[in-house]
Amino acid sequence: xxxxxxxxxxxxxxxxxxxxxxxxSTISGNEYVYWYRQIHSQGPQYIIHGLKNNETNEMASxxxxxxxxxxxxxxxxxxxxxxxxxxxxxxxxxYKLSFGAGTTVTVRA
Amino acid sequence: DTAxxxxxxxxxxxxxxDKSIKCEQNLGHDTMYWYKQDSKKFLKIMFSYNNxxxxxxxxxxxxxxxxxxxxxxxxxxxxxxxxxxxAVYFCASSLGTWTSGSSDTQYFGPGTRLTVL
Numbered sequence: 001x002x003x004x005x006x007x008x009x010x011x012x013x014x015x016x017x018x019x020x021x022x023x024x025s026t027i028s029g030n031e032y033v034y035w036y037r038q039i040h041s042q043g044p045q046y047i048i049h050g051l052k053n054n055e056t057n058e059m060a061s062x063x064x065x066x067x068x069x070x071x072x073x074x075x076x077x078x079x080x081x082x083x084x085x086x087x088x089x090x091x092x093x094x095y096k097l098s099f100g101a102g103t104t105v106t107v108r109a
Numbered sequence: 110d111t112a113x114x115x116x117x118x119x120x121x122x123x124x125x126x127d128k129s130i131k132c133e134q135n136l137g138h139d140t141m142y143w144y145k146q147d148s149k150k151f152l153k154i155m156f157s158y159n160n161x162x163x164x165x166x167x168x169x170x171x172x173x174x175x176x177x178x179x180x181x182x183x184x185x186x187x188x189x190x191x192x193x194x195x196a197v198y199f200c201a202s203s204l205g206t207w208t209s210g211s212s213d214t215q216y217f218g219p220g221t222r223l224t225v226l
Contacts, residue, residue: 034214043113043199043217044152085150097215099144099152 004088009104012082018075020103022088025069031092033064035073036099037084044087044099047073078107112136113218115200121224122190129186130221132200140164140205141183142215143175146197158183159205187223195225 005023012018024033035047048055048062050071055062061074075082087102113134122128134141142165143155156175157165163175172188187194200218 036215038152041197041220041222043201043219044215046214046216049214087152097154101151 004090004100006086006088006100006103008101009106012075012078012105012107014080014107014109015077018078018082018105018107020073020075020086020088020105021070022073023070024088024090027068027090028092029068031090033062033068033071034087034089034091034097035060035062036087036089036097037082038087038102039081039084047086078105080107080109083107113200113202113216115198115218115221117221118219119222119224121226123226124190124192126190127186127188128190128223129184130198130200130223131182131184132218133182134200134202134216134218135181136202136216138202138204138216139180140203141177141180142201142203143183143185144199144201144217146199146220148196152199156183156185190223190225192225195223197222 032049032051034049036044038044048060050062050064064071083106085102085104087099089097091097116131140159142157144152146152154167155169158177161177174186177183197220199220201215203215204213
């Protein structure tokens with residue numbers, strides 16, 4: 001599975017959009033991009049995933065560049081409850097997810 | 110309506126003991142997983158079962174033995190516990206429908222914090 005690179009941490013103001021970047025320059029054509037988050041010590045929570053097209057659900061939007069070498073997770077209106085570690089994962093299928101260090105996102109009032 | 114549940118939530122035990130962690134999912138999923146999250150917070154997959162059959166075993170010591178009595182349960186038994194086994198263990202499940210062009214997602218349990226003294 002391709003390796004991903006994310007910033008270690010980022011801050012975001014409550015109510016503003018949070019844009020989380022992820023680089024995955026070695027992604028292969030049939031690998032998916034997944035985003036999960038882990039709030040404090042809870043179990044990871046699925047956010048969104050995509051292959052080529054941009055995706056949106058009730059939690060977030062996923063923007064994948066045309067060459068698929070990077071992506072951005074967008075939390076449209078961050079709340080304090082969005083403070084968590086966000087993981088960008090690239091995998092052929094979801095049965096073998098490899099979690100890296102992730103980005104620690106702190107939403108500030 | 111807990112989707113993926115684990116018991117116990119906390120487990121403190123002595124080195125050399127044998128212990129088990131239980132996991133149950135009520136989502137009707139075919140695939141279940143065990144992950145280990147160490148003190149550095151890295152989350153690594155240990156095992157995956159699909160329809161009660163082992164499909165992933167990520168070079169985990171053979172002191173760790175998963176057991177799946179049915180699709181809804183995947184238990185983790187650990188023999189001769191060592192200090193390095195202290196971690197948070199997460200169970201997860203997914204539909205397991207890996208048909209071409211599709212993907213599914215994993216649902217995680219709340220975790221079991223194991224402390225070996």
